Amino acid sequence: MAELAVGKPSGEVRKGVQAGISIAIGYAPIALTFGLLAKTTGLTIGETVLMSLLVFAGAAQYISLSLLTLGTGIFEIVLTTFIVNIRHFLMSTSLNEKWEDEQAANKVILAFGITDETFSVAAVREEKVTSGYMLGLISVSYASWVICSGIGHLIGANLPQTLQESMSVALYAMFVGLLVPSMKKSLKVVFLAALAACFNTIFTLTNTLSTGWAIVVATLLSAVIVEWIESVKSRSRGTGA
Amino acid sequence: MSSHIVWMIVGMTAVTYIPRLLPFVLFKGKELPGFVQGILKNVPYATLGALIFPGILFINEDIWFGLLGAAAAFLAAFLGANVIVVVLGSIAVLSVYSFLF
Incomplete structure (x- = not known):
């Protein structure tokens, strides 16, 4: 009985990690490029990794770099980030309906990891979403995002041009892969x-x-x-x- | 680390986390009206449509690159491939395309 109680949530974490692998693959080239661009924008490796660690939002991070280059003020950059990321409000509202957890603290912590990609994977899951599943899903995606941002800054070089271009389809292909099975039904x-x-x-x-x-x-x-x-x-x- | 950049990151963190967090706090334990629940159930599929188009068409200056990637992904997914196979398959198809052209 005790084993069952422990075994079930950890199984959910594992399922979340498995589901997160396509996100991790898709994040890798984007985060590498982010690291590289951050370096050319003049951010230190510490600032680059800190941004990926704390913000964890691809589009907003890219935009902040181009605004910094243009000499835009901090307030405007923060405001732009807010507007770019307001869509997550809608995603969290939708996910809240199918995510069951009595422990409010779990959702409060894991809400940090709601991105277009983690939301999409969780939202099309057939079963109910659990905190264990979200933990696995978010951890593997977050790790890829943060580590690859650092590597991008460190090596300061892109993947080979052809591979880089081809990999730009990865996240879109993932969205298609998530959507089509439901379209068929x-x-x-x-x-x-x-x-x-x-x-x-x-x-x-x-x-x-x-x-x-x-x-x-x-x-x-x-x-x-x-x-x-x-x-x-x-x-x-x-x-x- | 320059404090200027750190403050920017702190600000970005707050305005990114708050929209992600708020719904879980605002709607905790609340039963939303049926019509609203229906809309929220629709949101994932509508979001996916908006996330894919038009973005996928513009991943490269060459629009055929995006179209081919989209076609490969839709075909693989339609044939029942799982998500990772769809992702890797589309990357493979585009690698061959950019190698050839």
């Missing part, structure tokens, strides 16, 4: 993804919204529209119309 998922993809493409290409807001607005619009259509359909079916 449900037409609703196909509509949700396609609609959000269309909105985001329009917002991005027309420059109506910055990247941070574009993803949030596209996601919300799609999620609300599809839910609304479904509720109208089921209501009309319910009244026999």
Whole structure:
């Protein structure tokens, strides 16, 4: 009985680690490049690793470097980071619904590790999400991010050009790999993804919204529209119309 | 370490962590209305659509590079490959493409 109680959560950690391996692979080239760019921007290795350790948000970290190069003030950089990362609010809200843990402290700590990638992997999991699973998933992704940032700064060189270019598809391919199995099972998922993809493409290409807001607005619009259509359909079916 | 950069990192840490954390505190033990729960269940799939497009098309100046990567990933996933195989397969296809062209 005691063994069972101990054995189950650690099994969840292991499953989380396994699920996190594709994230770790995808983060490696991005973090290496981040380390390299941070070096050319003039950050020390300590500052580079500190940023990856504390912020753990790829897009925002890249943007901060280009803003530093432009001589932008700290306040504006922090504000931009906030706008770029506001989408995580939506992701945490969604994940909170399927993540069960009586111990509030676990979620408070692990919330630090919610990224586009860890969220996506956890959110499409068929079973409920547990803190053990999140711990495994986040640890392996975080380790890859922090260590590769440091290595990138240390060696100050990229992967071979061809490999670097090819690996830039990694995280996108992972998102596709996470999405398609659900698309095959449900037409609703196909509509949700396609609609959000269309909105985001329009917002991005027309420059109506910055990247941070574009993803949030596209996601919300799609999620609300599809839910609304479904509720109208089921209501009309319910009244026999 | 320059204190200027460290303060920037501290600020970035706070504004990144807070949106990640808040929902877990705000909605703890609260039952949200059914319609809202429905929307939140839709969010992962909509997010994935928005994360993939249009980003995947612009990973390289050569738009065919992104299109080919997307096609390879969708095909592999459609045929039932698991996520790691989809990732490694797409990288392999693009490696061959950039080797050839």
